[in-house]
Amino acid sequence: MTVFARCKCFLKTNIFVKEINQHVKYTSDAQFVLEYSSVKEEVARRKNVFSDNKKRSEEIKIKYKRLHPEIFKLQENYFHEKFLEITKLVSNSSPDQLALQLEGNKQKRYYSFPVFSNKFCDLLLEELKNFENADVPKGRPNSMNKHGVLLDELGFNEEFLNAFRTEYLQPIAVKLFPEYVLDGLDTHKAFVVKYKIGEDVDLGWHHDNAEVTLNIALNEGFDEGSLYIGPMAGEGKGVAGSESTVEEYSHKKGWGLLHRGLQMHGAMPIEYGERYNMIIWARSSSVRNLNCPMCMKKPDLEPVDVGWGEGFTMCTS
């Protein structure tokens, strides 16, 4: 007799959880706790992230011996000549005139252009490797990257990144993405991502916790590891692999990719070598105070004791 049947996986795999818009697997309570316990760890990390970050920064300031102390202070000669040309013409150009100077995809509104000189990239990479080997505490960029470096902890905010954000990045971003800058890019989170076989090799499909992102490649000598760039979060299909909406971008040493934080993207696996990129998640409190880019709702804010929090501002009293 033939009877109808079902595969046993029906009770174990592909169980859609509407709240997270994802399919999960369930084979036993033990498997479930093991597989998803990293969520609990991540929440615990986030609870103290700002004070832990401050403690590590203070320890690094005392204990870490800088290899190239001069690169912690921004100087014009660290930039590629083309970047200096772009920054000079920015104030007198229309958005279209500026976009003409840049590569990328004007329709999708992501742009690429040279930012740092080869020499600066080399010095920074040497500093990062020196830091990797130093016996000091190290925070990691976020839940997606386990092997990068937080540039604020290393000491790059004070004399480098704050000036870079306000004097160079903001004038360009305000022309290209005015609705994501509004009153200004008032804070940032900057870090270096590292990919290597045996460590992190790729990065899943995501959008950034940023209004505007600048992603600058710091080295060459790796294979594959391109970015794939799709629609804005919530627009279109937004799934990796949907050919019609996803484009590839290959990193070039010293070049930056400038995109809106909400533009969906991911990184393909690296197949040889190491890849280091500096990522600047630039934030505008005037934009995110209206709509949190992570929950996509009006933010429910609470003050933080130290640092910039997640870049929102609120009035107390």
Ligand SMILES: O=C(O)CCC(=O)C(=O)O
């Ligand atoms: O690997 C890259 O180049 C992109 C990294 C990235 O998108 C991120 O860290 O938010």
Ligand SMILES: [Fe+2]
């Ligand atoms: Fe990203």
